[in-house]
Amino acid sequence: MNTDAQNASRVIDSVAKAVANWTADEHAKANPELPNRYGSGWRAEWTGHTLSQIHMLAQAVAVRSADLFVHHVCWTCDSFEARGIQGADLIQNTQCMREVLAKELPPPVAQAVLPFVETSITELQSGYRKRNMDPSLDERHRKRTLQYLEAILEGDRTAAESSILATLDEGTTIAEVYEGILAPTQARLGWMWHRGEISVADEHFGSATTQSVMSLLRSRFPKKEPNGRIVVATSTSGDLHDIGLRMVTDLFEIDGWTVIYLGANTPTMDLIELLDRRRPDLLALAVSTGLTLRDAGELLERIRDTSSISEMKVLIGGPPFRFAPDLWRELGADGCATSCTEAVKLGNQLVAS
Ligand code: B12
Structure with missing residues (x-):
C-alpha cells in the first residue's frame, strides 16, 4: 500500500468524530427544517451516518479508490430513499462534510480526500440510480x-x-x-x-x-483425491462475514485440497503465527466490506515482511472487489476472485506457477 495514502487514511479516522459533529452543525445551519422533518433524534442519527461515511472515506483513501467511496455513498442514498429520507438531504449533508474536511484537514490530506467527496456529490446529483445495485437472480x-x-x-x-x-x-x-x-x-x-x-x-x-x-x-461432497496442497482461509481481522469464504473453502476441499478454515475475524498477529507454523501453499483472504481494506493491506505487508512466509501466495476476494477490480494489486495480493468457482481455478494456477 502507498504510505502517504495510509497516513492520510489514519488522519481522517482520527478526526472522524469531530468532523461528524461539525458536519451536523453546518447541516443544521444550512437546513433548519431538519428537526421538524426527522424528529428530535435527527442529530444523533445524522452524526452516526456521517461517521460511517468518514470511516469508509478513510478506507477508500488508504487504497486510493474513489470508486469505493462513490459506490458506498450511492448505496447509502438508495437505502435512505427506501426508508423515506430525501436524497437531497444526503447531498446537502455530504456538501457540509466536504466544507468541514476542507477547513479542518491538513492541506496534503485534504488534497487526497476532497476529490473523492467531490466525485460522490457529482454522482449523487447526476442520478446514481444508473448504477443498478439491485442484486440479480441466476x-x-x-x-x-x-x-x-x-x-x-x-x-x-x-x-x-x-x-x-x-x-x-x-x-x-x-x-x-x-x-x-x-x-x-x-x-x-x-x-x-x-x-x-x-x-x-x-x-x-x-x-x-x-x-x-x-x-x-x-456429507454429500464428491471429493477428489487429495492433491497435497494446503490452503488457510480466513476473513480479515474485524470482518465478521464468513459465509462466502466458507463456500470458497468447501470448493477447495472438494477439489482435493487440505483446508484449514479459520472463519471470520482472525487477529492479524495470530494469523501470522499460524501461517508461519503451518506453511500453507495458499492463503485465501476474505474482505467482505470496505471497512477492513486497510487492515487487509497491512496484513499483506506483514506477510511480505516475514521471511518464512514472504513468498506465500495470497488469493483475496469478497464483494468490494466486484466494483473495484484493481484493488487487489494495491493491497499486494497475488490474485483475486469474485466467486467460489473462480477462486479454486485461480488458487490452483497461483500455486502451480
Ligand atoms: C449476512 C450478512 C452479515 C452477517 C454476516 C454473518 C456471517 N456469518 O457471514 C452479519 C450480521 C454479521 C453482518 C454484519 C455487518 N454487515 Co453485513 N451483510 C450480510 C449480507 C446480507 C450477506 C453476506 C453473505 O452471506 N453473502 C453471500 C456470500 C456467498 O457472498 P459473498 O460474500 O459476496 O461471497 C462470494 C464472493 O464474494 C466470493 N468470495 C467471498 N469471500 C471470498 C474469499 C476469497 C479468498 C475469494 C477468492 C473469494 C471470496 O465467493 C463467494 C461465493 O461466490 C450482505 C449483503 C450482500 N449483498 O452481500 C451484507 C453486507 C456485506 N454487510 C454490510 C454491512 C454494512 C455490515 C455491517 C457494517 C452492518 C452494521 N451496521 O453493523 C456489519 C459489519 C460487521 C463487521 N465488522 O464485519 C454491507 C457492506 C456494505 C459495504 N459498503 O461494504 C452489506 C453489503 C449489506 C448492506 N447493507 O449493504 N452482515
Missing part, C-alpha cells in the same frame, strides 16, 4: 432460489433445507447450489435489509439457515 436457478428465499422469509428452516436437497437430487452440483442459489439469496436478503424491508433478525435467520444447509451438504 435465471437458471430462479425457481429454486425463490422457493428457498420464501422458506426463509416464512421462518421455515426445514422447508428451506428440503428445497436445497431436492435441487441436489435433480443433479445440481454443490458449486451451482452455492453460486446459483445460496449466494444470490444472501445478497437478496442483504438488499431487503438494506432497504428496511426485513429486520436484522430476519437476516440472521436467513444466514443461520444458509450455514446449516451448507453443513448438511458436507
